[in-house]
Amino acid sequence: MMTHDIEVAGERLTLHAQRAIHWAARRTLLVSDVHFGKGAVFRRAGIAVPSGDTEDDLARLDALIAEFAPERLVVLGDLVHGAATERSGWVEKVRAWRESHTDVAMDLIAGNHDRHFDAAALGVDVRPDRVLAPPFVFAHHPSPHADGYTLAGHVHPGVTVRDGWRRHRLPAFVFDREVAMLPAFGTLTGLHEFMLEPGRRIVAATPAGLVPLRQRGRV
């Protein structure tokens, strides 16, 4: 099962195993923490990461857009990882990709990493802080808001799932009472581990499907 529907704040959201949420009622696709250009930042510092991460991430976004045909793509912060230089090939790739989707509006809620780079140059509308989309608030930092249920990123949530004697550390969607956290969309991103607790729902994302978790210690 690549998708899993979940009800939040009275709305139906479709979670996708490629670490995105589709809000069908508003035809809005949500992703978070894409970190474009992270590989380039590493390579400049002498850490050998092959290029290809940007293409992969763009291809995954293409597939999601093809599947849901959204009117609007909202990035919940950290679209880019660091400043670009003249040698950064990823900027051109992302710009070209943006131009191939002129029918989709794209908003970025500026995250802490986005201050190094002007995303407007990519043809993306940059919104500071947060955007109201009742009953939701789109934000980068996962703090509760009085105006609605917060959908946020920033923390790169993950969870450890037991599979017989194995354990898998997987990116995950975490739904708390007032805030939900999306897994990082980018390929080169780490995890911050969460545990199941009362009032919390966790859905783990694997390359082959979603795994909703219920009680602690079991899948």
Place this chain on the structure above:
Amino acid sequence: MPTSSTTSAAWRRAEARLLAWFAAQERRAAPFQRAAWRAWHEGHNGLIHAPTGTGKTLAAAGGPLIDAVLRPRTGLQLLWITPLRSLATDTAQHLASAVEAMELPWRVLRRTGDSGSAERARLRRGACELLVTTPESLALLLSYPDAKERFANLRGIVVDEWHELVGNKRGTLLQLGLTRLRHWLPGLRTWGLSATLGNLDEALRALAHDGVLIGARSKKKTIVESALPESGERFPWAGHLGLSQLPRVLDAVLKARSSLVFANTRSQAELWHEALSSVWPESPDTLALHHGSIDPKLRFAAEEGLRVGALRCVVATSSLDLGVDFASVERVIQVGSPKSIARLLQRAGRSGHRPGAPSRILCVPTHLLELAEIAAARHALETGHLEPRRPMRGCLDVLAQHLLTMALGGGFTADDAYAEITSSLAYANLPRERFDAVLAYLRTGGSALASYPEYQKLVETHGRFHVESGRIARMHRLSIGTITSDGSLHVRYMKGARLGTVEESFLSRLRPGDRFLFAGRNLELVRVRDMTAYVRAAPNRRGGVPRWMGGRLPLSGELSDELREALAGGIPASAEMRALGALLDVQSRQSSIPRVDETLCERTRTREGDYLFVFPFAGRLAHEGLAAVLAYRMARIQPGDYGYAVNDYGLTLTAARMPPLDEETMRGLLHPWGLRADIRASINLSELARRQFREIARVAGLVFNGYPSHGKTLRQLQASSGLLFDVLRRHDPAHPLLWQAEREVLDQQLDYSRLRACLLRVSRSRLLWRETKRLSPLAFPLWVERLRGGIAGDDWKTRVERMLATLEAGADA
């Protein structure tokens, strides 16, 4: 290089000065010490092997000191490499007094990872003649552009405790450093000091190509005793904690002025320390805990307490196997089998430092069969049958690190570097393509197949490789060395005192308020921030004990050979084997005791399950691989999900439906033919390699941990090695470091060569096929091990289906 085989009168006069110093302390130079001095004078390299406390340091130092009296020079003349920082201080003091005795105007300095900046500055000004340092600090010195001039007056190098380095990557790194120095200074002498090993010749070749082996004849006896069960005492057939033996251990500890209790894992040490604390009749300050994850300051305090005699007992792991001698230690207690003969000898040697006193070790078995291991180890010691420590070969991650060091320390051309590196034993068989692949990784990032824009670690100008970026140089120097911790978090009190490190995988399962046992204290997790777990003292323990990776060591090949002999009645009678008599009777009644040329297989069908047991006695790592291969081969006869468990003696396999099994089928299943292919098919090598990649990525400079002093500026450069592994596999599958990871999985995690040797032996041996009604004493410990999963498909699709199936089962419950 002087080559005269006889010593001149001047040399003898200089030697007399040293001999007079010995005499002044009412000692006499031992023949092996004088032999080493002469061999040094004659220009030889060498390896001195002798037990601790026999005067190896002076055996190695005498030669260069006498030489220095004969032919004075200025500048750095002797490099003394020690594997432990904590040893450096003691060694430096010891050497300084010998230097003084020879009336040499030498300054003795030490430089280790924790040297102060004043010491480092003095060193940079070249202000010492004798330098005591670690392999990592030597690598660091080699990374400065003036490295060659700095070492220009060096007479020789002495490597202390070479046995601790020869078998690991630190030893590989040191081999490369030595090769570098010898390349600059062809007359340089290299000497090593080592405990006794099963492969001293090879250890010498790894250190210095050729040279002389000099051994001290040791009159020191080692006495191995066991805590034997009283007649009629119910002693467990399985287990690995042995806490039921607490009264015996306490009794032994209280009888001695000061004792060391060795446990095999850090978790076991924590639990034993807790257990001893709970019954400790004296001041709690006289009992301490020592293991590798505890903060250096606390460890140092425990060592200091032992040295001055303030501690009655220290519970330790291999962290105290080597290091400073503790003259006051009277008793050494080993909890559980030592798993290796050399380790038993080394640990026993921590006691009885008074001249003429024997080394004594009391072994406390955690289950009954360990008595046989103890008897076997004693017999092996008596017959001088010790394990070898094989040097690692062709590690590409260490090579990558060293090439960058060479580039910083003056630069190199590819041909020269290849010639120099392949002159070391560690890289003697390194194919040129592989060397070129590592060079390509440093220049362009990876193999020619993938693209790495912006990446340039090494720059080539007119055929010479060097580093241009100051940032890359800085980062390399910060991360030099092969042993650093990764994926571990610091543990400290809210008030600030550091306690040590635990692995992230353990802490990630804890939530604030949860309690755990660590560094001998009950702690409560307050919060985790900036790679640090803040804790406060907890009144008691409800939670667990951290488990560190790489906990349990496998039974060594030499000890398992001896063990098979012992079980088959092939070694002289001993109290241990007599105590085991009843158990072995049960084993031979219900099944059989295999002779040395036999392999025992048992099949036990009970109401509860259908189990196959195989006992190759090849150590848990090799059994791990064999279990997967057997499951795979059995699944070809009868498809299904096979569960398995292993220990050092054998393995068990079970399935809901087992294939029909008899002696003939068993023979086919255990055939060595096609082993490598079956391993690949049965084990998810890439999953194992992904874990192994952590260390490789760190050593090769692919991940950068950042340093506390650099705060968060490097935070954005942190990526987990697992992610890098995935990206490399996808975009650059020919990357040399991926190759290295898979090789290490086969060599180290699965002990492939031992597995293969084991199957060859099994195929030549007689197979004992026994169908038993009840679990035999050999089978029982395997049966109680937690069964682990089988080998059914392991792609993500299968995993998700499996997880979802379990989910539904869980929801019903």
